[in-house]
Amino acid sequence: MALLEIRDLCVDYLMQEGSVHAVDHVSLTLEEGSSLGLVGESGSGKSTLGMAILRLLPEKTARVTGSAVFQGEELLTMPESRLRQVRWQELAAVFQKSMNALSPVHRIGSQMADVYRLHHPEADKAACRARVLEVLRQVDLAERVYKLYPHELSGGMMQRVSIALSLINHPRLVIFDEATTALDVITQGQILKEIQRLEKDLGLTRMMITHDISVVATSCTHVAVLYAGRLMEVGPAASVLRSPAHPYTAGLMAAFPSLTGEKKPLQGIPGFLPDLTQTIPGCVFAPRCPYATEACRTAQPPLESIEPGWQAACHHRLREVNNHG
Numbered sequence: 001m002a003l004l005e006i007r008d009l010c011v012d013y014l015m016q017e018g019s020v021h022a023v024d025h026v027s028l029t030l031e032e033g034s035s036l037g038l039v040g041e042s043g044s045g046k047s048t049l050g051m052a053i054l055r056l057l058p059e060k061t062a063r064v065t066g067s068a069v070f071q072g073e074e075l076l077t078m079p080e081s082r083l084r085q086v087r088w089q090e091l092a093a094v095f096q097k098s099m100n101a102l103s104p105v106h107r108i109g110s111q112m113a114d115v116y117r118l119h120h121p122e123a124d125k126a127a128c129r130a131r132v133l134e135v136l137r138q139v140d141l142a143e144r145v146y147k148l149y150p151h152e153l154s155g156g157m158m159q160r161v162s163i164a165l166s167l168i169n170h171p172r173l174v175i176f177d178e179a180t181t182a183l184d185v186i187t188q189g190q191i192l193k194e195i196q197r198l199e200k201d202l203g204l205t206r207m208m209i210t211h212d213i214s215v216v217a218t219s220c221t222h223v224a225v226l227y228a229g230r231l232m233e234v235g236p237a238a239s240v241l242r243s244p245a246h247p248y249t250a251g252l253m254a255a256f257p258s259l260t261g262e263k264k265p266l267q268g269i270p271g272f273l274p275d276l277t278q279t280i281p282g283c284v285f286a287p288r289c290p291y292a293t294e295a296c297r298t299a300q301p302p303l304e305s306i307e308p309g310w311q312a313a314c315h316h317r318l319r320e321v322n323n324h325g
């Protein structure tokens, strides 16, 4: 069953110079128990999409349209009172700088207990403490962390505390936005393993926002590739990463050679994101795409099925290019 169903989501930032089309008609489904990696280079609209679902965008400057149904309820039009119950309880988030939300002058444990009490007013001191210790244990942190101050933690410990905090009210879905990006490779690897273990143990569903496609390769069941606010390719991570159908997906993979294990220089994708205040008639990736033809510059390619559950929006899908060439 789908836990989250996003349909035709658009987000425009209303600026004096015009609207920035940050997310452009994106539809995605998150099945219960799956982990979807939302990947794309910086500025692709990943965080905007996550924030729109969490209803954290300022209503005055960000216009959100479309639909995001979570456990059968529409998030985008949900009354504030209901939203307060859903957010952080059923739908939680971990950001790269989540720890900044904690006060530097209070101990980690008491601040976490406060967050728990907010949603469980009936819980007494001992119950709150017990719940905090439980989630600290779940993310592999020692009991002594309860008594520490934020500045006493390493980067890896901080992100573990942030994850523990996101879990404290038993959410069903957790959105991670570049939550492991700032960590060294080894710590990141450990935390990704722990996240996957937690997911199994707690029956969590995860949206993993990252610019690093190797994070998706090591920790996600599904992948959605976003570029300039549009969905380029979506499908099971193993299939998509084995033989990407969209040239942009292939380009992202070439930018992270550790994925294929080949010893070749970092290729990246030459060029820049288009100006998002303009309406682009064709494929948004055409100006940077080595396969682009006239059709790509004039007609926006629709998402087309490659295999069940796997779609790509490209006039010259790579498997066809490869089969004929």
Ligand SMILES: Nc1ncnc2c1ncn2[C@@H]1O[C@H](COP(=O)(O)OP(=O)(O)O)[C@@H](O)[C@H]1O
Pocket: 013, 015, 020, 022, 040, 041, 042, 043, 044, 045, 046, 047, 048, 049, 276
């Ligand atoms: N508050 C904002 N106001 C105006 N434009 C924004 C704002 N936040 C992000 N943008 C623009 O929206 C686009 C998508 O940004 P973002 O969602 O942060 O991308 P990503 O998370 O993939 O790096 C970018 O062009 C960015 O400059």
Ligand SMILES: [Mg+2]
Pocket: 046, 047, 048, 178
């Ligand atoms: Mg971002």
